[in-house]
Amino acid sequence: MNSGTASIKQLCDDLRSKLKNEASELQRKARETGICPIDGKPIPKQRLSHGSYTCSEDCAMAWYAKYGWTAIEDKVKARRRELKELLPKKELNEWTKPIARKDYRCNVCGLPIPKGEKYDKFTCLPGDEYFVDDPYETIHQHENCSQFVSLLYDHDFLDFEGYDDDELDDIQGDLGRALSMPKDSIREMVRDGKIGENELSKLKEFYKQQEEKPGDD
Numbered sequence: 001m002n003s004g005t006a007s008i009k010q011l012c013d014d015l016r017s018k019l020k021n022e023a024s025e026l027q028r029k030a031r032e033t034g035i036c037p038i039d040g041k042p043i044p045k046q047r048l049s050h051g052s053y054t055c056s057e058d059c060a061m062a063w064y065a066k067y068g069w070t071a072i073e074d075k076v077k078a079r080r081r082e083l084k085e086l087l088p089k090k091e092l093n094e095w096t097k098p099i100a101r102k103d104y105r106c107n108v109c110g111l112p113i114p115k116g117e118k119y120d121k122f123t124c125l126p127g128d129e130y131f132v133d134d135p136y137e138t139i140h141q142h143e144n145c146s147q148f149v150s151l152l153y154d155h156d157f158l159d160f161e162g163y164d165d166d167e168l169d170d171i172q173g174d175l176g177r178a179l180s181m182p183k184d185s186i187r188e189m190v191r192d193g194k195i196g197e198n199e200l201s202k203l204k205e206f207y208k209q210q211e212e213k214p215g216d217d
């Protein structure tokens, strides 16, 4: 199960691999036919033998501008921007704060949301398939847990392309390690709104130490 915006990341990843595949397919064809993909002229044998797939240095430059890594990343970035611009008005409709009509399980901490409690509900609406995998899917979470997720965004523990549930679970595990507490206690702290700046700066410190430890992942 993915959160509401996770598929933006997926769509961007898909676009990136599509563009990369197109580029390598053009290279493959150029080597096979000996024809420059930029201007359709024959590629000199000497260039071909050096593994080049364009007929001249100018064409090589034109190739990178069009199909190179930077060009691909620029296209992915533009697409991501487009997708995000479509997002805010959807979000307004999808998040509500109902009273639980039965017991639910929280998407963030994994603990129960008891019947009668006010909570945050996310509904994936049909027609919103650019952002969600499964229309009508609903996500329930404690209000404090939503606050926790916002804090994670504010402190760059989550990126704005969205997150998978696994990521939230991993972060709570890492918090446990950073604070030397069992994960179950961390879940309760998340639910009770007891994770704040202090705890997150310890988490940041923990990640820093992990990065500095060579060969340990």
Ligand SMILES: [Zn+2]
Pocket (backbone or CB within 6 Å): 036, 037, 038, 039, 040, 041, 054, 055, 056, 059
């Ligand atoms: Zn050329």
Ligand SMILES: [Zn+2]
Pocket (backbone or CB within 6 Å): 106, 107, 108, 109, 110, 111, 141, 142, 145, 190, 191
């Ligand atoms: Zn929760």
